[in-house]
Amino acid sequence: MTVLDKPARPAAPAQGTPPRGRRGTAWLLTAALAAGLLVLVPVAAGTGAYPIPVGDVLGSLLNRAGLGGTALDRVAESVLWNVRFPRIVLALLVGASLGCAGALMQGVFGNPLAEPGVIGVSSGAAVGAVAAIAFGFGFLGAWTVPVFAFASGLVTVLVVYVMARAGGRTEVVTLILTGIALNAFAGALIGLFLFFADTAAVNQITFWQLGSLAQATWPKVLGVLPCAVIGLGLAPLYARRLDLLALGERPARHLGVDVERLRVVLILVIALLTAAAVSVAGVIGFVGLVVPHLLRMMAGPGHRFLIPGSALLGALVLLGADLAARTVAEPAELPLGVLTALVGSPFFFWLLRRTRRRQGGWA
Amino acid sequence: MKGTDGIVRRLRTRLAGALLSVLALTLTATGCGGSTKAAPTAGKSSSAPAGPNRLEPLEGKPEPRLPVTVRSADGERVTVERAERIVPLSGSLSEIVFTLGLGDRVVARDVSATFDQAAKLPVVTRGHDVSAESVLSLRPDLVVAETTTGPQEAVDQIRAAGVPVLFVKAAKGLDDVGSRIRTVAEALGVPAAGEELARRSQERIEAVRKNVPQNKDEPRVAFLYLRGSASVYLLGGRDSGAASLIEAAGGIDAGAASGLNKDFTPITSEALAKAAPDAILVMSKGLESVGGVDGLAEIPGIAQTPAGMDRRIVSVEDGVLLNYGPRTDQVLKSVVEQLYGEGGAR
Amino acid sequence: MRGVLRGGRLSRLVPSRPVPPEPAAPGEVLAEAEDLRVRLAGRLILDGVGVHVRAGEVLALVGPNGAGKSTLLGALSADLTPAEGTVRIHGRPTTAWSAPELALRRSVLPQSASLSFPFPVEDVVRMGRAPWAGTEREDEDDAVVAEAMARTEVTAFAGRPFSALSGGERARVALARVLAQQAPLVLLDEPTAALDLRHQELVLRLCRERAAAGDAVVVVLHDLGLAAAYAHRVAVLRGGRVAADGPPSEVFSDALLSEVYDQPVEVLAHPRTGEVLVTPRRVP
Numbered sequence: 001m002t003v004l005d006k007p008a009r010p011a012a013p014a015q016g017t018p019p020r021g022r023r024g025t026a027w028l029l030t031a032a033l034a035a036g037l038l039v040l041v042p043v044a045a046g047t048g049a050y051p052i053p054v055g056d057v058l059g060s061l062l063n064r065a066g067l068g069g070t071a072l073d074r075v076a077e078s079v080l081w082n083v084r085f086p087r088i089v090l091a092l093l094v095g096a097s098l099g100c101a102g103a104l105m106q107g108v109f110g111n112p113l114a115e116p117g118v119i120g121v122s123s124g125a126a127v128g129a130v131a132a133i134a135f136g137f138g139f140l141g142a143w144t145v146p147v148f149a150f151a152s153g154l155v156t157v158l159v160v161y162v163m164a165r166a167g168g169r170t171e172v173v174t175l176i177l178t179g180i181a182l183n184a185f186a187g188a189l190i191g192l193f194l195f196f197a198d199t200a201a202v203n204q205i206t207f208w209q210l211g212s213l214a215q216a217t218w219p220k221v222l223g224v225l226p227c228a229v230i231g232l233g234l235a236p237l238y239a240r241r242l243d244l245l246a247l248g249e250r251p252a253r254h255l256g257v258d259v260e261r262l263r264v265v266l267i268l269v270i271a272l273l274t275a276a277a278v279s280v281a282g283v284i285g286f287v288g289l290v291v292p293h294l295l296r297m298m299a300g301p302g303h304r305f306l307i308p309g310s311a312l313l314g315a316l317v318l319l320g321a322d323l324a325a326r327t328v329a330e331p332a333e334l335p336l337g338v339l340t341a342l343v344g345s346p347f348f349f350w351l352l353r354r355t356r357r358r359q360g361g362w363a
Numbered sequence: 364m365k366g367t368d369g370i371v372r373r374l375r376t377r378l379a380g381a382l383l384s385v386l387a388l389t390l391t392a393t394g395c396g397g398s399t400k401a402a403p404t405a406g407k408s409s410s411a412p413a414g415p416n417r418l419e420p421l422e423g424k425p426e427p428r429l430p431v432t433v434r435s436a437d438g439e440r441v442t443v444e445r446a447e448r449i450v451p452l453s454g455s456l457s458e459i460v461f462t463l464g465l466g467d468r469v470v471a472r473d474v475s476a477t478f479d480q481a482a483k484l485p486v487v488t489r490g491h492d493v494s495a496e497s498v499l500s501l502r503p504d505l506v507v508a509e510t511t512t513g514p515q516e517a518v519d520q521i522r523a524a525g526v527p528v529l530f531v532k533a534a535k536g537l538d539d540v541g542s543r544i545r546t547v548a549e550a551l552g553v554p555a556a557g558e559e560l561a562r563r564s565q566e567r568i569e570a571v572r573k574n575v576p577q578n579k580d581e582p583r584v585a586f587l588y589l590r591g592s593a594s595v596y597l598l599g600g601r602d603s604g605a606a607s608l609i610e611a612a613g614g615i616d617a618g619a620a621s622g623l624n625k626d627f628t629p630i631t632s633e634a635l636a637k638a639a640p641d642a643i644l645v646m647s648k649g650l651e652s653v654g655g656v657d658g659l660a661e662i663p664g665i666a667q668t669p670a671g672m673d674r675r676i677v678s679v680e681d682g683v684l685l686n687y688g689p690r691t692d693q694v695l696k697s698v699v700e701q702l703y704g705e706g707g708a709r
Numbered sequence: 710m711r712g713v714l715r716g717g718r719l720s721r722l723v724p725s726r727p728v729p730p731e732p733a734a735p736g737e738v739l740a741e742a743e744d745l746r747v748r749l750a751g752r753l754i755l756d757g758v759g760v761h762v763r764a765g766e767v768l769a770l771v772g773p774n775g776a777g778k779s780t781l782l783g784a785l786s787a788d789l790t791p792a793e794g795t796v797r798i799h800g801r802p803t804t805a806w807s808a809p810e811l812a813l814r815r816s817v818l819p820q821s822a823s824l825s826f827p828f829p830v831e832d833v834v835r836m837g838r839a840p841w842a843g844t845e846r847e848d849e850d851d852a853v854v855a856e857a858m859a860r861t862e863v864t865a866f867a868g869r870p871f872s873a874l875s876g877g878e879r880a881r882v883a884l885a886r887v888l889a890q891q892a893p894l895v896l897l898d899e900p901t902a903a904l905d906l907r908h909q910e911l912v913l914r915l916c917r918e919r920a921a922a923g924d925a926v927v928v929v930l931h932d933l934g935l936a937a938a939y940a941h942r943v944a945v946l947r948g949g950r951v952a953a954d955g956p957p958s959e960v961f962s963d964a965l966l967s968e969v970y971d972q973p974v975e976v977l978a979h980p981r982t983g984e985v986l987v988t989p990r991r992v993p
Contacts, residue, residue: 049634075636075667083632083663110825133591133652145591198474198489200648200681204590214595214632217663244836246825250788255890256727256812256840301826331621331634333595 026305029298033312037092040316044088044323049331050079087216091322092315093228094213094277095287099314100235101273102288103295103306107242108266109176112296115289120179121271122285123186124156125149125278126209130190133204134197145208146223146279153275156182161267211282211337213322220280227276231269232311238266239303246301284337286344287314293351417479418690421560424464427552436510436530436546443505443527446551450503452488452512455686456531457481459547460507462689463556470501477682495520507547509533534687536607537695540564543688560689567692568611575613576703584609584677584702585617585640585670588627589649589659596662597627598635604685605644612698614642632664640668642675642702650678677701726843727809730799730893732923733764738800739894739925740785740815745794747780754780756949757794764893767916767926769936769957772946773970778929779820779898781946785927786817786896798894812840815894820902822883827870830882834858834867837889846891853889860915861885862908876903884912888919895919897928901935913939933987937961945969957985 046054052072060080062069071077106114128148131137137144164178194202241262244252249259277284292310299305318336321343325334430444449468451457454475460466466480471487487497495517498506506521506528522528529550531543541561548557586599586609599605599616600623606616617640618628643665653659656676665671677698683690733739740762747755755777762768762785770778783789784796787803796803799814806814816837824833834857838850858864861881866874871882880903887895897916901909913935916926920941930936936943937957945953945960947969953960966974966987973990 049631050637075639078667079633079636082666083636086663087632112826200590200652204652207590207595210595212595214629215663217661240839240842243828243832244839246828247833247836248819248823248825251817251819251822253788253808254786254812254815254817255836256809258808296826300832301828302832326631326633331598331623331628331630331637333629333631333634335595335629 026299026302026309029295029309030305030312033309033316036316037312037319040319040323041088041092044091044319045080045084047323047327048079048084049326050076050083052076052080052084082218083216086218086221087213087322087326088319089221090213090216090224090280091319093221093224094281094284095315095318096232096311097224097228097273097277097314098284098287098318099291099310099312100232100307101270101277102314103292103303103310104235104238104242104266104270104273105288106292107245107303107306108263108270110246110248111176112293114176115285120156120160120182120186121153121274122278122283123183123190125153125275126283127156127186127189127193128152129208129279129282130193130197130205133208134193134201136201143223146220149279150275153278154271156186157267157271157275161264208282209337210335211284211340212325212333213281213336214326214333216280224276224280227272231273231276234265234269235273235307235311236304238262239307242266242303242307243301282337284318285341286348287317287340290344290348290351291317293348297351297354416477418458418461418466420462420464420466421556421563422464424467425553425556427465429552431550431552433529433546433550435528436532439530441527441529441550443529443550443552445504448501448503448505449551450487450498450501450506451476452493452498452506452508454478454682455534455543455688456507456509456547458686458688458690459544459560460551463544463548463551463553463560465551465553470503471498475682477680493517495524499524499526505529505550507531507550534685535602535604537568537611537687537691538607540568540687540689540691564689564692568695571692571696571699572611575611575699577613582614582641582675582702583617583620583639584612584614584642584644585635585638585668586644587649587665589645589653589662591652595629596635596664598623598630598638599644600625600628602626604687607687608684608691608695608698609644611695612702614702632662632667635664636667638668640670641673642677643668643670644677644679644698646681646684647678648681650676675702727807727813727840729813729841729844729846733799733893733925735765735923737764738762739764740796740798740927742781742784742796743794745781745784745796746792747777747784747789748792749780749789753792754949755784755791758946758949758951760785760944760951760954762894762925762927764923764925765920766941767913767920767928767939769940769943770927770929770946771931771933771936771943772952776946777949778946782817782896782898782927782929786815787811788817809840812890812892814892815896816887816890816892818883818887818895818897818900820898822879824871827872829868829870830863830874831858831867833871833882834863834885834889837886837891840890840892853891857885857889860888862911877905877908880904881908881912884915888915893924895924895926897926899929899931901930901932909935933961933966934985937985937987961985961987 042054045057046052056072056076057080059069060072060077063071072080102115106112126149128151129145132145132148137148140147160178160182164174194205197205241257244255244257245259245262253259291313292306295306295309295313299309321340322336325336325339328334427446429446430442432440432442435441446465447468448470449460449465450471451460451469451473453473454477457469457472457476458478460469461478461480469481469484472481472484474486474489487501493512493514498521503526506526508518508528508530510530510533512518518528531546532539534543541564544561544564545557548554548560586603586605588597588599598618601619602624603618603626606619609616617638621638645659650656650659653662656674659665659676660671660674670676678701679694679697683694738761742758742760745755745758746753758777758781760781770781772778780789784791787796787798787806798806798811831854835850835854837857838854841847841850858867861884863878863881863885866878871879874882880900884900887897900912904912916928917939920926940957942955943957943960944951945965952969953965961976963974963976966976975988975990977986977988978984979986
């Protein structure tokens, strides 16, 4: 009799040496990512076009926390607290959201090449934003564009999902094909809006599509915060079920996963994370694609590390990218979305080649 | 999947490219092609031009003496034989032709020609998408274009069809007002009218300049190009075209002063805070896109400048700000009033 | 890590943690189909099938291509919704169970094993333990996983990514995952298809062991010799119906098999052991 038999016997000694290396790597990486953030956040807080030494930043922080320190002069204080800090926080939130959404997306579709753009959240959100700009909607003030982006992004995902469902099930192929069709439709709509928009609006649309955190404010941070917190909080709960989904829909169901429900919940979480990020920061590509990839290469595909890890690395990457965007060409500001795509796409090519060499394909 | 992404990405790349060229083209010469709908802005009552958006043409209608042969700004020699059907490809050039008293010979307009007299004309271009076929369908006998007008292929096609195309050097400042008027008038065979209008315009500008308050502390004015509150804003530099206007109004162009030589540079919020301008010059549509003066004063970076804290904002309608033509005195007057007076857009 | 899993349970809220089944009594019916009709893409694949699967026995499903073997297995594993008739697992209709409850009661080996991400072999096998997460049996995970890998002879490449394995190795890893699930009802769809002779024997020996330990095993097979050697009972399917059901020694006859397969077949006794041998009659 063996432990495979029931009723269970006391555990037999494990045979062979199970590969613990990867789990160790995961913990090491988590620690490294956290350390990276602990280093980069103060660096970002102390760097910028407006000269505020790190010591002064610290002093101002302590002062506000009521622990001594000294307040800076009026302008420096305002630059620090109303320009730099909200921007840093927004970069962290948007980066974490995009990274996490990318990891979830790839898990849900069982396709390592999937990115939030595939099921149409990004372009759906873009349609709303572009429409708001092109037709000059302004009834929600500065919030009009973000609100439109968010609403249309969510609507798009729901439309994709409803259209891709047949007989209470969702085939991945149908889902992705529907996403493609909707993406194309969204692209056409954007083109149409651009055609009808006046030059000023075309410029505004172009600016928006380039993606930027330049106009980060605390209200924007507060706008993203609930979406990001809910999304980032829910995502890790589904890690183990996402692992099982890698076996395929049926095997996952055989192992007790309610696949349909899992998919609905995760798609909503993805929509929440992506649409929120896109609505305040415009279209910032490649973070959702490259970040989970890199981590999967280093620590394996297990989602229990991949999901929180992608949020951490996403935050780190976007904070770094934004720091570069606002300091490299000082006083000029580089477009953040362009920067991430510029660095991200060659990196992704390298990943592709490397993975193909190592594993003979995507499996 | 890759296909669609490709399309979206291509669109994005194209947009990125277009952004630079569109800005360079629109802003510098044609006065950032405004829109057909002249949207009124909050607190914009004293924005230029004051009162109705009408031109004031010269007395009498000069009769063109043609043919004339002139040198176009692109180096070509252009012979104008008739001037019965004129197509100016920018609002600024339209303004000159109309003010010379030849408005009844103009058969189409660019979208940036927003004044009342041109309102009924069909829109043939929207700044930078000149279509040879659209232009030729109007059977023009003279096309007047800015040196920044494109694409080159369309212009070549128009010329190949036997229609003379006169390029006029894009305006960079107040000094260009006279020369642009004279160039257009000469090509239209009305040099005397051109001389008269150039003199009238210069005199009016001088009159406004006399009334500019003599400050010990010249205000530093940042010319910002804003489009929505979701993205970056651009700071005008030495070649933005606004420097001359700001200096004439007794201010210092903050962008040029901080060493920006390009026309426009996307600038970080902190760099703007560091530049600390006393006033901000914006175009009315840009102001509108960020939610008016209230919205502008809250934008990170602007809120930290003296201009933002004092809400010292100067707003001028997009279609006329950088036109440098017969109405520039009104623009300058409005800028001066908003910069120093109580009537500023606050 | 365990904390995260507990959180995973919290998010489920309703229904609460599924209750594992009591050990089955020998001979107890763990799965049954009654008058089962299944339509796929408008075509009637199963036309009035009735089978019982009992604890302690290996049931082999055999028959020609398109007879409905895999469809019947799919219906028994609650993948397919019957057009008519009922399928009961552990006495209750399949629709009355939740997915987590079913996962504690039946395990399924699909015909082909694929994986979206390059998980290492050990992680794949460990996925079989998912239904037990949060129960006291979770503590046995390491031992069960190691044992399942040892029995299927995959321990040697426990650390290699699944995607780097050969077809036969993948099939054994998939089987190890199914064994690790420790469900009383084991449904295997052509587990021997990609395997060499030695591993075919190994897999069916494992089936017998599971049956001996009190489980019910259903296995779809093409090799009638293997079915004859290892199954307690075979169900011969033809055109969506059960043509015969019983011990191989009773069911396998020249006449039945020749008719069902539309190919002359000879059933012999092994000259030395007396085992049932099935071989096609070939025209020289």
